[in-house]
Amino acid sequence: MKEIRFSVAPRATGHRANNKGTMRWNELSTPALTVDADVLERNLARMADYCRSRGLGLRPHTKTHKIPEVARMQIRHGAIGLTVAKVGEAEVMCGAGLDNILVAYPVMGREKLERLAALALDHSMLVSLDGETVAEALAGAARQHGATIGVLVEFDAGLGRCGLEPGPALVALARKIMQLPALKFRGLMCYPGQIGGDGEARKRDIVRVAEKVELALEAFRQEQIPVEIVSAGSTPSAFQSHQIPGLTEIRPGTYVYNDINTFYQGACSIEDCATRVVATVVSTAVAGGAIVDAGSKTLSSDPLRFGPASGYGYIVEAPDAPIVKLNEEHGYVDVRRASRALKVGDVVTIIPNHVCTCVNMHDEVFVLRNGEVEGSWRVAARGKIR
């Protein structure tokens, strides 16, 4: 395994090494977000291997980690490019020397479009969109800067978020883009975010998405318009992507770290969850409960969307002690059925419900190997909301 590049040495973070000159996970000041380097590397390799074996391009969504060092690891594993949601995220990635960026978001607003066009002067940029207003604004900004921006036209594969119905309207928008200056129609995109849950529901969802993709492709075939890129994918459905004919690439994000929602969909094991929040028990004054120093400003308040129980994170050391409620800085742990007593000062690790929104709460991530802190990464694209 290759050496990992860190943005911050652990000493520089205010954390201090122990008397052996090293630092264990449970010596971190809490709350602290950690990533297990070996699990991360295994997750990266598994997805890259799958894509390679199925002839699919991998364009991972970096919104999960927001870290250029992790993006570089993804490229090293064979990713064909990166996905971001925001122009500011693209700026961070490009600023770190990365290229081939899809902004999978209909960028609207002069200031952002100008920054995007500026990036496109010396980077290969793609943007997804689903309407003429965004297309015209994007073309205007690109032309003004003398840049060319690639466009994926988005269709709705059943989520009901963005995207046109596959069919004539989709072709019409593609034709419009071909006529606009400074834009280049590159292909189609959908986000099948509704594919979720374990078993039969997921199988049905995948069949339906395949139908939508086929409808979209058929509309372009009829008009004899070549479609270079067909981009889809999500973490829960990633390893079934080959069951959707016609895709050229997928954009999973969560797979780098995984989380409890992914686990409860049967799309990873607990051991595949690379990211854990290290937290300390700070109060046991109220009977039947314990309070940890990780609340909604550490874990995010994203709910558990799958699985047998409700809760706000999975305590690895006490899985039978659910986190039943969050305030901003307090996690309420129900210890009434816990096989392990939690006492004040105990340090535990929590796998978050939704790792993307959890990571977004943190300025830095500590990288562990065999439980030892090797260094940390700055979450450089966190807060780049525009």
Place this chain on the structure above:
Amino acid sequence: MKEIRFSVAPRATGHRANNKGTMRWNELSTPALTVDADVLERNLARMADYCRSRGLGLRPHTKTHKIPEVARMQIRHGAIGLTVAKVGEAEVMCGAGLDNILVAYPVMGREKLERLAALALDHSMLVSLDGETVAEALAGAARQHGATIGVLVEFDAGLGRCGLEPGPALVALARKIMQLPALKFRGLMCYPGQIGGDGEARKRDIVRVAEKVELALEAFRQEQIPVEIVSAGSTPSAFQSHQIPGLTEIRPGTYVYNDINTFYQGACSIEDCATRVVATVVSTAVAGGAIVDAGSKTLSSDPLRFGPASGYGYIVEAPDAPIVKLNEEHGYVDVRRASRALKVGDVVTIIPNHVCTCVNMHDEVFVLRNGEVEGSWRVAARGKIR
């Protein structure tokens, strides 16, 4: 009204003035968090006036805004000190020249306790706690630094989060603190966060909290232990604080900005909501819906806890178009019953469900007066999770 001090000029943020050399709210690059300066000032004055008229100290919780400039405005309005949840937040406030800080959190862990003790060398610091383990760790750090730290012993007023039952255990912990070196017992604290909702439920909650406070005070009277500080309060119950006899101070946080959960509890009007997220409609491709560029990484996914409807924020320009779902960067607006059409490029303002977790998503806040951007504040204590 006094001049506001800004941390960042609007030009420095990447935003550009229009050709009149000014900038209107709807010219901000989106999503953007804004605060109306006049509403903020009115909220600050109203709470300060109430406390003054009832002889209550005001120690506002700065977790809502996390901005030293706003904390200074609170002090100017007569606050006796500030409340924070984290040592890192205290460092930001002290670093900006503020003093008299209550860390309303049982701080646990050597690294944080040492930083807290260092602050206490030249600042007046209070900490709340509810157990001997934290008390002993705090005393050890304070003694090592040659600092003295004031302690409020926390009791549970019904929320069931932190705090001992009012009674003998509370007195025993106070006695323990009196015996520990470098600590000074200053009084009692509770957080009546369960007081919520409009009308009768709130009245009953307040009576119950008053009973808990009286039980706590009675236990100390019986032992003839003087209690200098009795700290309670929250925004929804702030203006009923005088109905809880024995309090010396309150710690509301949300009142500076207010939010939709506060509104639906009858504790503020829509006009009292100082904070709005400016967002742009980016897609209307799916029938019956519109997508705005404010999702859970902009608004936070904190749910609506009160009121007639569910939803993730209140669109001021289209209150009959609820935000029914959030993804990280997408707000799903249901426009089926909207009296106003939303089209791509429209700029709207959203009052968040929970302003504290929303502010926590933003590195800067733009300050408006009469709709014009006067400057911006850096959310300096955002991300200070330790």
